[in-house]
Amino acid sequence: METLLQQLINGITLGSIYALVALGYTMVYGIIGLINFAHGELVMVGALTAVSVIQALMVAGLGLPPAAIMMAGLLVAIPLCMLLAYAMERVAYRPLRGAPRLAALITAIGVSIVLQNVAMMVWGRSYFSFPDVVSVTTYGIGGAVITDLQVLIVLLAAALMAGLLLIVHRTRLGLAMRATAENSAVASLMGVDANRVIVAAFLLGAALAAVAGLMVSAYYGIAHYYMGFMLGLKAFTAAVLGGIGNLGGAMLGGLLLGLIESLGAGYIGDFTGDVLGSNYQDVFAFFVLIIVLTIRPSGLLGERVSERA
């Protein structure tokens, strides 16, 4: 029972981070149908930037309160990630808007490789441990342990997702985004500037990715130039699991993937009589994905995809 509760707590924390990243994939996909392979690298850039800023401020010893230091990290990381997202859209994706979809996929892979290696030149190959800005306090609930960091991550993620939903469903920009996702040709006829909408989707996704980067490096206590790739793939998997192009689907998919992974890691040994250990947790996640997609080919909340050449 304690394990179950513990794995649920860990799973929800991890899942809310996945959900934030998955939203970036799903917004871009929903509007221009591109798998933005480089999105995971934005998480990495966000994480490394935030860690560097926090470290610098702590070394400077200005006596700032921990919350202010964390905030400063975010305030540098978010605009930087947004700038990168804007640049990649303008340089690598916009010229290929009418081209076959695989062409843009390959440039996205190219952008991902470039960002990774620029990050390696800037930050080097070493692992950065997350500075001890705040000492993490742990609380016991029913035999399981929860940290204030976990609570903070989940609450912040929930607030950001609520904010995103507000933007998408209550503002003119959101209306334009939904219209473009539905049918971009008709939306342009109604006076929607498609380029503005697409840039907005990239910028919103990048901001969420930067926050997710700070969260994941604080949670695992580590940041690394290579961390974005696998995290990006996982988040993309989450977006597909929920039904790509669907905001609610990305949130649900992210949470589910987090839960599946941590429950899988906790229980896979029991299921298989200890033949398979927790090192198979990724197998478990992908296996669930394959089963879900076999039963529901467009993901959990996705609509039936139309034929596309």
Add this chain to the structure above:
Amino acid sequence: MLPALNRKPLVWAGVALVALALAAVPLVLAATVGQAWVRVVNLALLYVMLALGLNIVVGFAGLLDLGYIAFYAVGAYLYALLASPHFGLHLPFWITLPLGFLVAAFFGVLLGAPTLKLRGDYLAIVTLGFGEIIRIFLNNLNAPVNITNGPQGINLVDPLKLGGFSFSTRETILGVDFSGPQKYYYALLALTLAIIVLNVRLQDSRIGRAWEAIREDEIAARSMGINTRNIKLLAFAMGASFGGLAGGLFASIQGFISPESFSVLESIMVLSMVVLGGMGNIAGVILGAVLLTGLPEVIRFTVVPAQQALFGKVIVDPEAIRMLLFGLALILVMLFRPAGIWPATLRKREFAR
């Protein structure tokens, strides 16, 4: 224009010239730039096989596969398990290579069967998951029973051997000195040419046309009486089988394999070769594979000397520059030639619209 009668000898002369040029490649390379480049060319031939296999799935049938390297892994591990001291088995290549071909085809069907209903990017992510599942199993199947030897991989894999003739040792034939990689080159070249011929014949066959029809419009293809299920499975199986064959050869040439060689990044690399070269066009795909194998090597051999000449020492990590330039090349080529460097004629027509 030459009269038809006189053209035939000319064609044969051309073929002979190309054959001579291909046969001379390893000797010229070894004499001019060194044995290391013969290895690079061998690697390029392996990637040509892989890219042609993936081209069947992605280029002909239009099914986006992001886990293709799994079949390469299956072929490589099958060869290594059956011909290495790991299990003490040393089966000859004429059993292990065809077996790798068949088992990989079986895995292709295993992947294809549950994903028949999926389209586009949903298929992409499932194939990616499949590739990862295979890699994780290879990485962890050293306990409770040691099958794959886990992350350490399998060492001392047997080289290709035909009777007393081994492809891995240096020897002198007809007064010419041949190194191991040079001998492998001819074996690889023969198999690659066979696969190319097979691909050309397939493309113009009934099956090839059926694949093309499915790629363009699956529902229309079905209403024309094409059994889309079997034809799709056939694409997965045939694509996978070439991957399996290349995997077996890879294991024999390297003599060592580990799960590290079969990551998602490798799948993405092969996909880049197919798309960058010109999806669906066999010549384009071959070009893509050769370019993308050669380019990083050329950069590798020039980055360090260039830095030393400019600054007197190595300032920036050469590996980072190598991959950076590689990524930039991917972006630039796609920006200027979105249909690939050498696109299929059909695609070119689509672009002209």
